[in-house]
Amino acid sequence: MNDSDGALSNLQKVLKAGHFAVTTELGPPKNADAEAVRHKARLLRGCADAVNITDNQTAIVRMSSIAAGVLAWQEGLEPVIQMTCRDRNRLAMQSDLLGAYALGMRNILCLSGDHQTFGNHPQAKNVHDMDSLQLVQMVVGLRDHNRFQCGEEIKGQSPRFFVGAAENPFGDPFDWRPYRLAKKAKAGADFIQTQLVFNVPRFRQFMTKVVELGVHRQLRILAGVGPLKSPAAARYMRDQVPGMDVPDAIVERMEAAGQGIADKKARAAAYKEEGIRICVETIAQMREIEGVAGIHLMAIEWEEAVSVITERAGLLPRPTFETPAVVSESA
Amino acid sequence: MIVAEQKALDEIRQLVGDAKQVLVVGCGTCVTVCFAGGAKEAGVLGSLLRMAAQMDGQPAAVTEVTVQRQCEWEYLDAIRGPVEKADVVLSIGCGIGVQALAERYPDAVVVPGLNTKFMGMPAEHGEWVERCAACGNCLLGLTGGICPIARCSKQLLNGPCGGSSQGKCEVGCGDSAPDCAWQLIYQKLAAQDRLHLIMEITPAKDWRSSRDGGPRKVVRADLKLPQPDIKE
Known part of the structure; x- marks a missing residue:
């Protein structure tokens, strides 16, 4: 990305300066309450370099990611606007990209989106005019070529986003995943956030191939991590979420954490503590893996855990940039 | 059929x-x-x-x-x-x-x-499966003869998505879930040593050839019957 205009996003500056980056997530509410967003945003302030604002996550209607992003931004967070291909065609997506940029948003995460049958409007028609890779190409084209997807020139300000995408190292076919990541780099993605990592050896295997292909030099990879709340949550993720890989050892560790604790509240607290501990350990392991440039911390509906985890993982305070970012060769 | x-x-x-x-x-x-x-x-x-x-x-x-x-x-x-x-x-x-x-x-x-x-075929006795979405611009030559538009729940042209698990699509559950089209495409092309076909990014599709361009019509001038001379 051409950054001569000095309008880099904070996340981009952090990665460019070679810091181990931290992003986290804020799920907009299932209503029109601005304060709900502001409240969550305040819990996350200072804990991360940027915060993903989810886009109708799990295909459930929520406040628009752009609107919630602006609210979070007003509270001092830097948003990463998630955009799925499920609900909008290329016209709608580009118009939202123009609008999001005009409102001050600087990071975009391009996703296919969970299928609508999982959500609260399974009757809906899905769009998928484009897929996530093509969306990356489109956002990059708006920025680097000043052209709409149709090829028409943008006259005036073009949206200049720092462009992210996701990859699931644990999805099948496993052998293809590093190559698919390479395709995302080729499409022009600047950074990647991965699915939650619980199976560290398998993630290492994935990263070894990614590094062998040199993809980690073309984009920055943030490993997905997150705290488990309970053994039930761990089992659910292991058994029910397609493309998730939660090893039995993790589930057993969560179960063991509550053993011998009769009081329900105390047991729940013990589970949460163990979940946080596992997460902090995983972050330490991620920092040792070649090609991992940061973490994406997903504490779904548990925003309070973010400051605890980042603190214990030694990731605070986050870097700040009073002056333009230091240009480092490594970035 | x-x-x-x-x-x-x-x-x-x-x-x-x-x-x-x-x-x-x-x-x-x-x-x-x-x-x-x-x-x-x-x-x-x-x-x-x-x-x-x-x-x-x-x-x-x-x-x-x-x-x-x-x-x-x-x-x-x-x-x-x-x-x-x-x-x-x-x-x-x-x-x-x-x-x-x-x-x-x-x-x-x-x-x-x-x-x-849908347009499809019997997969076995008593079971029919979808195979073609009539997009009007066949890309089966790129995808090992497996159509991602008809057979991927999200019509991904650069799949699979993160929900592909053990050969199955995330939509549907257990054995009733459809096969992941991109798993099939990958396996087929890998077995034929033709993965280079999907290493390249398939660009956004021009849906005008599909239903999105409005109702479609095929005209073959060579097959049209000559208009009869109508004599008053």
Whole structure:
């Protein structure tokens, strides 16, 4: 990305300066309450370099990611606007990209989106005019070529986003995943956030191939991590979420954490503590893996855990940039 | 073939209403092969309608006829007599058959007895699967003969998504989940040492060739019949 205009996003500056980056997530509410967003945003302030604002996550209607992003931004967070291909065609997506940029948003995460049958409007028609890779190409084209997807020139300000995408190292076919990541780099993605990592050896295997292909030099990879709340949550993720890989050892560790604790509240607290501990350990392991440039911390509906985890993982305070970012060769 | 399923009898009866003369029109092509609307199904449906009408104390004359293809004028022309006698024509052809009948006989009340499902094939006895979405610009040459538009739940052209697990799509559960089209594409191309085909990014599709460009039409000038000279 051409950054001569000095309008880099904070996340981009952090990665460019070679810091181990931290992003986290804020799920907009299932209503029109601005304060709900502001409240969550305040819990996350200072804990991360940027915060993903989810886009109708799990295909459930929520406040628009752009609107919630602006609210979070007003509270001092830097948003990463998630955009799925499920609900909008290329016209709608580009118009939202123009609008999001005009409102001050600087990071975009391009996703296919969970299928609508999982959500609260399974009757809906899905769009998928484009897929996530093509969306990356489109956002990059708006920025680097000043052209709409149709090829028409943008006259005036073009949206200049720092462009992210996701990859699931644990999805099948496993052998293809590093190559698919390479395709995302080729499409022009600047950074990647991965699915939650619980199976560290398998993630290492994935990263070894990614590094062998040199993809980690073309984009920055943030490993997905997150705290488990309970053994039930761990089992659910292991058994029910397609493309998730939660090893039995993790589930057993969560179960063991509550053993011998009769009081329900105390047991729940013990589970949460163990979940946080596992997460902090995983972050330490991620920092040792070649090609991992940061973490994406997903504490779904548990925003309070973010400051605890980042603190214990030694990731605070986050870097700040009073002056333009230091240009480092490594970035 | 076009795969269809019969509507529930209650719905069919509602569509037929209180017609005294009902003509059930089967089709001898796709819907015969998928056991939804052939001569046999026309006979069974006719009997059911007669029995139901009898039980309601409002007997109706229900007759059946099956044509070779409901989607061609010449076969429809052959049933002019019974169509013109009927109060309601119940087509158990696909949606194309229903429309062809309605168009050929502008005065007839034509209602559908089937739900047209998709273009596909029998995967095994009693099970049909979708194979083509008629996007109008075939890309099977790129994808090992497996269509991601018809067979990937998200129509991804650069799949698979993160929900692909053990060969199955995230949509649906357990054995009933469809196969992940991109897992199949990957396996096929890997086995043939042709993965280079999907290493490149497939750009955004031009959907104008699909239904998105409006109703479609194929014109073959070489096959058009010369216009007859009309002499006054």
